[in-house]
Amino acid sequence: MKKNIAIVWGGYSSEKVISEKSATGIYSFIDKEKYNVFKVKIDRTSWQAEARGCFYPVDKNNFSFTDSDNRHIRFDFAYITIHGTPGEDGTLQGYFDMLAIPYSNCGVLASALTFNKFICNSFLKNFGIEVANSILLRKGDTCQPDEVISRLGLPVFVKPNLGGSSFATTKVKESAQLESAVEEAFREAQEVIIESFLQGTEVTCGCLKTDKGMTVLPLTEVVTSNEFFDFDAKYNGQVEEITPARLSEETTLAIQQETERIYHLIGAKGIIRVDYILVGNRPVLLEVNTTPGMTATSFVPQQVNAAGLSMTNIITEIIETELVHFNPRQCYDNDHNK
Template sequence: MKNVAIIMGGYSSEYEISLLSGNVVYDNLDKSKYYPYKVHILKDKWVMVDDDENEYPINKHDFSVNNDGTIIKFDVVFNAIHGTPGEDGLIQAYFNLLGIPQTSCDYYQAALTFNKRDLLSVLKPYGVKTAISHYINLGDDINQAAILDKVGLPCFVKPNKSGSSFGISKVKTNDEFMPAIEKAFKEDSEILIESFLDGKEISVGVINYKEKVTVLPMTEIVSENEFFDYDAKYLGKSQEITPARISDKMTKKIADIAKRIYEVLKMEGFSRSEFIIVNNEPHLLELNTVPGLTTESILPQQARAGGITLPELFGNAIEQALKKQE
């Protein structure tokens, strides 16, 4: 029986969603194979939380916990932290130094994919199509006319490094541009401005399942809102249709691209890519390495459609992490 630390929370606006994801993992792990422990990693504390909500501080030197005189050490970490430090490479590097296997990709891949600008730059030479984009760092002079001439209206203004659509605006007029910039800078010191891609949005889960790179059934996202924002993602203001209503030919085309991205980047664990189909060509928006794992989240929906239960999905992630360590 392996001791599994399910880490959840994090330091970003996404911490509440992460706590939901972590609890779903806890509830669905096969208790005949694993001893799961809930570990909350928050700005002000790292604690193991038991079923009665008692908290036990984590020793950051070796990631152990003193549970009323018994020292618990963990064989493997299940990473359910969205945003920093779980999705940007920080926690991966920490566990790498401690020699504790964890379920998400390695620290370099996490840092790269978390930075939308750098990810798209790395993938462009491989023929992966993306929106027209412009980048701004905090403190840069902003030439609004030149930027909008390049990307056009409407456009999206988004933080370069954040998730769950925090800080994103769809800009339709010149007057909306600077307020959108200010909103994005509240989440990140780097901003990405992208042309609006008008087409069908498709979400693609790719995982390493039983040591084989597997593309899960795809999800078509139909948002009631202007775009797939926080409310659409988490408050039910969208339709998520799995499998997506696209042709077999388009399904294969997107699957090939998503699988190639996973392999080119040497990804491990879970990944979920977002594409928009424009003129019969899939354009990559972003790639998440710790996607939502609540029962309503897209990746679990896709796994179910592919005949994989949540205990199988989560157990497989742990087994793959342990095998990699060997």
């Protein structure tokens, strides 16, 4: 019997528009001869499953829904593609753990850790991973431009500490711009990170592990004429993405090995993507993304294609690995696994 797969998208942040694009991408990749596939949209007001063009409320008690033919459909697996809360920060992971429903990406701890850029970079720095110097501000903290500049210099990047897709991210070149940039970032999240500027080449590397072993993908080099890899560069075509990156074999291998090491250090599963700035030949970590974009032109699908692999096969491997190894005894009992 086919397993019922939920592609979970939406979320509570500005990134829900990107999540919708990723859900469409994943739906196109999943083997629908092997699985029954449904999109499930989660927002603050409702959870809805889409089936044959109609929408049905999801029962949060057991993550199921009843369609117009009175068929009661329970999901066997959740492919989470919410960029931001509650899908990237560990919240949904905890929910699915309690329901004993396997899911595609990192668990609660790894998701919560990587969602907080400042904490994640501080954690990885302890293991010798090089990161940019940074300052963390929480709601209510006062931004002191003179102190920021004395510690980090100019320019600096100001961005929400919890979030992604370059929403509310500003490259600040002058002291007078700093406070307004911090205010803008605070409108997106309760914490703001200010990072020192690093001049170099931006590269990104996807990595995944299934029962077939570890796969570290080719690198993508990011080239844009914009001030930085901002929202327009990411989603409005103002960028050149070169896969594989135009780097030496030695530098490529070093970044791939660093990515695999980070995968193990955070206790990842499924697909992650790690972003770096290459300063000379020295990779400096920008951030770890445990729910990378999955449109047809996103970095990971580009890298999979460059590696001569199939997104359909990779998603199947991720699903099957989790279905085999998920242990409901580690979670709360419920009628889903009786």
